[in-house]
Amino acid sequence: MSETPTVDAEVRPEAEDQSETFDRMMREVSDLLERHDMAGLVDYVQELHSADIADLIEQLHSDERATFIAATRGILDAEVFIHLDEIVRDEVLEYLRPEELAAVVSELDTDDAVYLIEDMDEADQREVLAAVTPEDRAALEEGLGYGEDTAGRLMQRDLISVPEFWTIGQTIDYLRETDDLPDEFYEIFVVDPRHRPIGSVPLNRAMRSKRPVRISEIMEAEPRIIPVDMDQEEVAYIFKQYRLTSAPVVDATGRLIGVITVDDVVEIIEEEAGEDILRLAGVADDDLFDTVLSTTRTRFTWLLVNLGTAVLASIVIGLFDATMEQVIALAVLMPIVASMGGNAGTQTLTVTVRAIATRDLTSANALRLLNKEFLISLINGVLFAVLVGLVAWAWFGVPLLGGVIALAMIINMVIAGISGMLVPMALDRLNIDPAIASSVFVTTITDIVGFFAFLGLAALVLL
Amino acid sequence: MSETPTVDAEVRPEAEDQSETFDRMMREVSDLLERHDMAGLVDYVQELHSADIADLIEQLHSDERATFIAATRGILDAEVFIHLDEIVRDEVLEYLRPEELAAVVSELDTDDAVYLIEDMDEADQREVLAAVTPEDRAALEEGLGYGEDTAGRLMQRDLISVPEFWTIGQTIDYLRETDDLPDEFYEIFVVDPRHRPIGSVPLNRAMRSKRPVRISEIMEAEPRIIPVDMDQEEVAYIFKQYRLTSAPVVDATGRLIGVITVDDVVEIIEEEAGEDILRLAGVADDDLFDTVLSTTRTRFTWLLVNLGTAVLASIVIGLFDATMEQVIALAVLMPIVASMGGNAGTQTLTVTVRAIATRDLTSANALRLLNKEFLISLINGVLFAVLVGLVAWAWFGVPLLGGVIALAMIINMVIAGISGMLVPMALDRLNIDPAIASSVFVTTITDIVGFFAFLGLAALVLL
Numbered sequence: 026m027s028e029t030p031t032v033d034a035e036v037r038p039e040a041e042d043q044s045e046t047f048d049r050m051m052r053e054v055s056d057l058l059e060r061h062d063m064a065g066l067v068d069y070v071q072e073l074h075s076a077d078i079a080d081l082i083e084q085l086h087s088d089e090r091a092t093f094i095a096a097t098r099g100i101l102d103a104e105v106f107i108h109l110d111e112i113v114r115d116e117v118l119e120y121l122r123p124e125e126l127a128a129v130v131s132e133l134d135t136d137d138a139v140y141l142i143e144d145m146d147e148a149d150q151r152e153v154l155a156a157v158t159p160e161d162r163a164a165l166e167e168g169l170g171y172g173e174d175t176a177g178r179l180m181q182r183d184l185i186s187v188p189e190f191w192t193i194g195q196t197i198d199y200l201r202e203t204d205d206l207p208d209e210f211y212e213i214f215v216v217d218p219r220h221r222p223i224g225s226v227p228l229n230r231a232m233r234s235k236r237p238v239r240i241s242e243i244m245e246a247e248p249r250i251i252p253v254d255m256d257q258e259e260v261a262y263i264f265k266q267y268r269l270t271s272a273p274v275v276d277a278t279g280r281l282i283g284v285i286t287v288d289d290v291v292e293i294i295e296e297e298a299g300e301d302i303l304r305l306a307g308v309a310d311d312d313l314f315d316t317v318l319s320t321t322r323t324r325f326t327w328l329l330v331n332l333g334t335a336v337l338a339s340i341v342i343g344l345f346d347a348t349m350e351q352v353i354a355l356a357v358l359m360p361i362v363a364s365m366g367g368n369a370g371t372q373t374l375t376v377t378v379r380a381i382a383t384r385d386l387t388s389a390n391a392l393r394l395l396n397k398e399f400l401i402s403l404i405n406g407v408l409f410a411v412l413v414g415l416v417a418w419a420w421f422g423v424p425l426l427g428g429v430i431a432l433a434m435i436i437n438m439v440i441a442g443i444s445g446m447l448v449p450m451a452l453d454r455l456n457i458d459p460a461i462a463s464s465v466f467v468t469t470i471t472d473i474v475g476f477f478a479f480l481g482l483a484a485l486v487l488l
Numbered sequence: 489m490s491e492t493p494t495v496d497a498e499v500r501p502e503a504e505d506q507s508e509t510f511d512r513m514m515r516e517v518s519d520l521l522e523r524h525d526m527a528g529l530v531d532y533v534q535e536l537h538s539a540d541i542a543d544l545i546e547q548l549h550s551d552e553r554a555t556f557i558a559a560t561r562g563i564l565d566a567e568v569f570i571h572l573d574e575i576v577r578d579e580v581l582e583y584l585r586p587e588e589l590a591a592v593v594s595e596l597d598t599d600d601a602v603y604l605i606e607d608m609d610e611a612d613q614r615e616v617l618a619a620v621t622p623e624d625r626a627a628l629e630e631g632l633g634y635g636e637d638t639a640g641r642l643m644q645r646d647l648i649s650v651p652e653f654w655t656i657g658q659t660i661d662y663l664r665e666t667d668d669l670p671d672e673f674y675e676i677f678v679v680d681p682r683h684r685p686i687g688s689v690p691l692n693r694a695m696r697s698k699r700p701v702r703i704s705e706i707m708e709a710e711p712r713i714i715p716v717d718m719d720q721e722e723v724a725y726i727f728k729q730y731r732l733t734s735a736p737v738v739d740a741t742g743r744l745i746g747v748i749t750v751d752d753v754v755e756i757i758e759e760e761a762g763e764d765i766l767r768l769a770g771v772a773d774d775d776l777f778d779t780v781l782s783t784t785r786t787r788f789t790w791l792l793v794n795l796g797t798a799v800l801a802s803i804v805i806g807l808f809d810a811t812m813e814q815v816i817a818l819a820v821l822m823p824i825v826a827s828m829g830g831n832a833g834t835q836t837l838t839v840t841v842r843a844i845a846t847r848d849l850t851s852a853n854a855l856r857l858l859n860k861e862f863l864i865s866l867i868n869g870v871l872f873a874v875l876v877g878l879v880a881w882a883w884f885g886v887p888l889l890g891g892v893i894a895l896a897m898i899i900n901m902v903i904a905g906i907s908g909m910l911v912p913m914a915l916d917r918l919n920i921d922p923a924i925a926s927s928v929f930v931t932t933i934t935d936i937v938g939f940f941a942f943l944g945l946a947a948l949v950l951l
Contacts, residue, residue, distance in 0.1 A: 042722060043722060043725055043726065043729075043847070044847060044850070047847070047850065048850065048851060048852070051850065051852045055852070074729075074730055076729045076730055076731070077729070080729075080847075083848070084850060084852045084853050086856070110848075197695060200692075200695050200696040201695075201696050201697070201698055203696075206692075206696060207692075209690065209692060210692045211674060211691075211692070211733070227672065228674075228691035228692060228695060229663075229669075229670075229672060229673045229674070229691060231695065232660060232663050232664075232691060232694065232695060233663040233664050233666075233669060234664070235664055259505060259506060262506055263506065264754070265754055265755075265758065266506075266537075266539045266540070266543075267537060267539055268539070268751040268754075270674070270733070270750070270751070287733070287750050287751070287754070288731040288733070288750070290754070291727070291728055291731075291750070291753070291754060291757060292728075294754060294757055294758055294761075295728065295757055295761060295846075298757075298758060298761030298762060298765070299761060299842055299846065301765055302761070302764055302765050302768065302838060302841075302842055303838060303839065303842060305765065305768070305769075305838070306768075306834045306835050306837075306838035306839075307831065307834075307835055308835050308838055308839055312839050313839060313842075313843050313848050313849070313857070314848075317860050317863045317864055317867070320860070320864055321863075321864045321867045321868055324832070324835050324864065324868060325868055325871065327831070327835070328828060328831055328832060328835075328868060328872065331827065331828065331831045332824070332828060332872065332875065332876065334827075335823060335824040335827040335828060336824065336879065338823055338824075338827075339820050339821055339823060339824055342819065342820045342823070343820045346816045346817075346819070346820060349812075349816055349819050350813065350816050353809045353812055353813050353819075354809075356805065356809070356812050356816075356819035356822075357802050357805045357806045357809060358802055360798060360801055360802060360805070360823060360826070360935070361795070361798040361799065361801075361802055363823070364794065364797075364798040364801075364935075365791060365794065365795060365798060368770065368790070368791055368794045369787070369791060371769045371770075372769050372770055372771050372787050372790070372791075374769075375765060375766060375768070375769035375771055376766065376769075376771055376775050376776060378765075379762055379765055379766060380776050383758075383762065384506070384507060384510070384543075385546065385573075385776055385777075386776070387507070387510065387511065387514065387547060388511060389511070389514045389518070389547045390547050393549075394776070397780050397783070400780045400784075401780055401783055401784045401787065404780070404784045405784055405787060405788055405791060408788065409791065409795065412795065413795070416799065472823070472827075
């Protein structure tokens with residue numbers, strides 16, 4: 026190893042991390058836009074990766090975006106639009122003329138093109154479809170015909186398939202002579218005479234085999250087959266579980282009609298996990314780039330539901346106003362019981378929602394896990410009961426008050442543990458996304474149980 | 489398309505979804521274990537994919553696991569252990585003798601083998617290292633030498649690299665004649681005389697090129713290079729951003745020493761997103777398969793922090809006990825103000841945490857987004873102020889009480905919006921994971937501000 030200064034100097038730029046690189050690009054673009062140096066902008070942008078260009082467009086102000094698109098008209102790679110956040114994309118596509126849009130769509134693979142036009146309103150969609158070639162139109166219409174969030178929308182129609190009796194030599198010659206090959210592919214599919222997939226040959230295996238070797242000798246039989254109407258979450262699960270790079274997609278008769286590759290699945294995995302995080306907090310997807318009014322509206326809905334549950338809790342408190350008037354310490358302490366229950370419930374429900382998403386929670390272990398949650402919440406309930414009981418006693422000098430809050434704490438934390446697990450499981454059974462609705466149910470339960478148990482016990486014991 | 493019944497019958501089994509397939513496998517394995525049919529179990533398990541076997545082991549009771557491992561001793565694919573959840577894996581590896589463990593480790597690729605032994609205690613690790621071949625030992629020790637969560641731990645050392653002056657023909661001959669090739673590879677790396685990566689040739693492009701074509705003619709220059717000490721989150725970001733299938737890893741002198749493939753990255757993407765979900769709720773990773781006591785302990789810590797903040801809020805309430813004694817309606821209504829603030833704050837902080845993770849929040853747009861959050865919380869604050877003010881007035885017949893709660897609501901929701909954004913950003917600056925600590929800070933702020941604003945204003949205005 027010859028560690029010379031020159032080598033080192035060449036390596037150094039890699040040390041800049043991605044955020045720093047991005048900040049640098051952003052400053053450069055902002056500068057060029059400010060100086061109205063459109064030729065410079067075009068030169069600079071042409072050096073960048075389409076994913077980075079998309080990120081830059083997302084970060085621009087709305088008026089800068091218009092200028093940016095006008096300046097880079099015609100030179101932007103079609104891929105840029107695929108990488109854009111949905112809300113920004115809608116805005117940017119408005120700036121393109123129908124024939125420009127058609128050019129973008131024609132440049133893309135089927136799955137990406139469908140992804141681009143699927144959310145357009147019908148008039149715009151028709152305009153684009155009218156402007157592309159008949160073959161592209163047919164492919165797009167077929168793609169749009171598959172249900173949203175299904176394998177059909179994800180798949181790429183271009184693929185390589187060969188019969189099993191071919192040799193490696195024949196296959197290589199075929200690849201070398203055919204012009205109309207997909208841009209990227211990782212394996213060669215093997216089909217029977219009815220065009221049903223019966224195996225696949227990873228490219229590296231094909232490359233290291235000699236010309237006379239038959240495909241049937243080196244193919245991996247029994248490929249994991251994806252039906253065209255399979256839900257995309259299911260597709261993502263199969264890719265993750267079996268570490269697939271690509272998989273064949275078949276129609277209802279079992280014929281090979283497309284291929285899904287891992288890069289599409291990476292996006293879905295991230296999307297789904299991100300969705301769950303936001304949904305647990307009552308936020309719609311794509312919140313960040315949305316307008317103030319639209320964001321306010323979707324968040325309002327969730328807060329309104331929360332207001333309902335908060336008023337419900339207040340009604341429960343109101344039942345005991347006479348009790349509180351006599352022992353004002355109850356009013357001071359009651360949020361502790363509700364808050365601890367809410368947090369314990371949130372812990373359990375989050376673990377449960379996540380376990381449902383990753384399929385670690387099954388009918389085989391549900392009862393065992395429920396039992397575990399019960400034990401955990403009982404132990405923590407008792408521990409915090411002792412702690413809070415002592416605090417309350419010391420604070421207000423009334424031992425019985427400590428006893429009341431301790432008992433209420435145990436009750437509420439056990440209820441929190443059990444409902445934190447049962448609520449998401451029940452919602453999942455009812456085919457409601459547990460990430461969306463669980464936390465409002467669980468915290469309502471822990472608020473009401475918390476206030477009712479504490480104030481109710483106090484009314485019985487202290488008065 | 490000839491839709492005959494036979495074709496249909498062959499396709500039907502695909503219609504069973506993955507959860508149903510898994511439930512069926514689980515019943516089969518439980519049955520075999522119950523009937524002590526170990527020969528049947530071995531036969532059945534050998535038909536299954538290693539990822540499914542791992543899931544089955546996770547679902548078994550602890551005593552069933554011991555039986556399962558004893559029965560399948562020696563026939564389990566080494567990959568099974570890689571797919572296992574960490575806590576279950578530790579348990580299962582205890583059942584293996586050192587030489588069995590060494591056999592498992594030798595069977596795996598470097599990155600997987602390092603992953604398997606990195607969490608073992610030192611004595612076990614030494615035992616395994618002593619039992620493998622010297623070459624394997626050297627590779628493992630090198631792997632363990634890289635920092636945890638870095639590219640070095642993820643990379644596979646086996647790769648294909650060729651000089652740029654080779655032809656496709658030479659490359660293919662080299663692949664056909666070399667026995668010691670990696671199991672899977674997606675591209676051929678091109679290196680300079682100092683073994684630094686200067687390009688790559690995707691396999692599909694190599695396959696469709698004729699024998700005399702030079703590598704330099706078809707290679708993609710300027711590959712995305714991963715330094716060996718790069719953090720895995722950064723690696724995952726680069727793979728996602730540029731839709732990579734594999735990428736070269738270099739040491740400090742820029743020499744090509746390994747390759748990272750997309751399947752490793754898929755796991756990291758899922759892991760990181762899953763971690764954030766759990767951390768936002770105050771749960772440690774791997775909670776599901778952990779023991780009751782260990783889970784109770786980690787959740788206890790978080791609940792203890794929460795108890796501290798709840799007591800803090802109670803102290804604030806306690807400052808106004810005289811006020812509440814005179815107007816008990818305050819005690820009834822005060823949780824509404826705190827709860828609405830907490831929820832609004834959680835919405836904002838979740839969006840912020842997510843945007844930091846996906847790198848959509850940058851220094852370029854931070855101020856703009858803060859301004860947006862301020863507007864959103866102001867609008868929603870005013871809307872809910874009117875709503876809650878009217879409810880309070882109607883409920884207790886005191887217009888001034890409505891005014892007080894309305895004003896407190898606006899204050900608390902605006903504070904919620906601003907702190908929901910500033911707290912995670914500040915934590916990120918301090919290199920603290922915003923997913924872990926944000927929500928406790930933000931809800932403490934909204935509780936204290938909520939109670940203080942409402943009760944304080946009431947003390948000023950109503951008495």
